[in-house]
Amino acid sequence: MPENNTHWWCDPSTEYAFVGFSYEVTACQTPEQLHQEFADIRYHFNSRYVRLYGACDRDGFYDDIVNAAWANNLGVHALIWFGFDGSDIxxxxxxxxxxxxxxNPLAKFVTRGVQFGSEPLYxxxxxxxxxxxxxxxxxxxxxxLNxxxxxxxxxxxxQERGGAQDVLDAIDFINIHMLPFFSQNASTANNSWPLVLTDLDWFIEHGDGKKMYFDENGWPSVTSPNVQPNSPYAVSDIPNEHEYFxxxxxxCEYLKAVEGGGVGWFAHIYSDNMEPGYGIYNASGHLKFPFHPRTQC
Structure with missing residues (x-):
């Protein structure tokens, strides 16, 4: 082990394509499940990171995350989850x-960043x-701990908080929710690039050249009470989920060239068991479509 993590991570400018999965932890996965699925995330899909989503309040759970990530050569975007009940938990x-x-002495070699989220401003x-x-x-x-x-x-x-420039100025890098399905102008996934660019350009304009990631990023294969389109033309099915990725x-080349070291993107989310419709795997554990995105170009 090095003394510290000052020169531990790859330069962020190398992270401009697919970087990994959002991974919901509300189920409080066992250490065994974490190891199994992190191994799949790393070695099947060539991921660099998992971005945590939701919360598990079990004692020692983040140590389980660290151990599974360390064992499988993954970094973690950790998360402070607010939830939706208005409490101060x-x-x-x-x-x-x-x-x-x-x-945990391993934590600083695994934790690529800490997020306040998810969508606390919205x-x-x-x-x-x-x-x-x-x-x-x-x-x-x-x-x-760097x-x-x-x-x-x-x-x-x-934007609905007047731009919240104080937040943009405070953060070290920018984790962007990119969910064009919910745009009032949404139709099919393969027509969504202008919607992606609209949001990305806003962050380029206001983000002071900081590194950016699309972290909660995807297109649903089904609607649900919590996943309803704002456009009558938005299509939710497995082909469109696939087409978005x-x-x-x-x-890839466009995202690589964005200022701040390019834009890396996560797939939201690892499994439909975590969030129905967004998983790369369905609820039975089968891939919904071929998924082998580029990690460089």
Missing amino acids: WETRRDTLLAALHA DNVLPHQVLAQQVLLAKQNLSS IPVTVSELAYGY VLLDSK
Whole structure:
């Protein structure tokens, strides 16, 4: 082990294509399941990262994540989950995660960043001034570990808060929710590139050249009570879910050239068992479509 992680990570400019999966942990997966699925994520799909989604409040769970990621050569975008009940449990989750990052000697070699999310601005869980202050406090807490801090958010989440430039200024890198299916102009996935560019260009304009990722990023294969289109022409089926990732794959050279070191993208989400309709795997554990996106170009 090196003494610290100062020169541990690859340069972010090498991360401009597919980088991994969003992975929901609400099920509090066992260490065995984490190892099995992280191995699949790393070696089947050539992923660099898992981006955590949801929350598991079991004691020691983040240590299980760290161990499984370390064993399978994966980095982790950790997450402080607010939830949707308006409670202050996120403060306990914040404190638990920060403590685990300091206590586990492997954590700083696995944790690529800490996210406040998911969509805290859009969901109005905190005023943007308070969220920006929370980011700055977390950065201060983690400075000795060299772990950066961000917010996982939609462009619209910033825009409906007047741009929330204080949050954009506070974060170290930009994790973008890219969900063009919900656009009022959505139709089919292979026609969604202008919708992607609209949001991406907003972050380029306001993001001060910071590194960017599409983290909660995908197109649903089914609708549900929580997944309803805002366009009568938006099509949700497995071919369109697939076509969205094919589209991103075809734009590898464009994403590589974006300022700040290019745009890396995650697939949301690993399995339909985590979030119906978004999984690369269906609820029976079978791939819904061929998935082998480029990791470089």
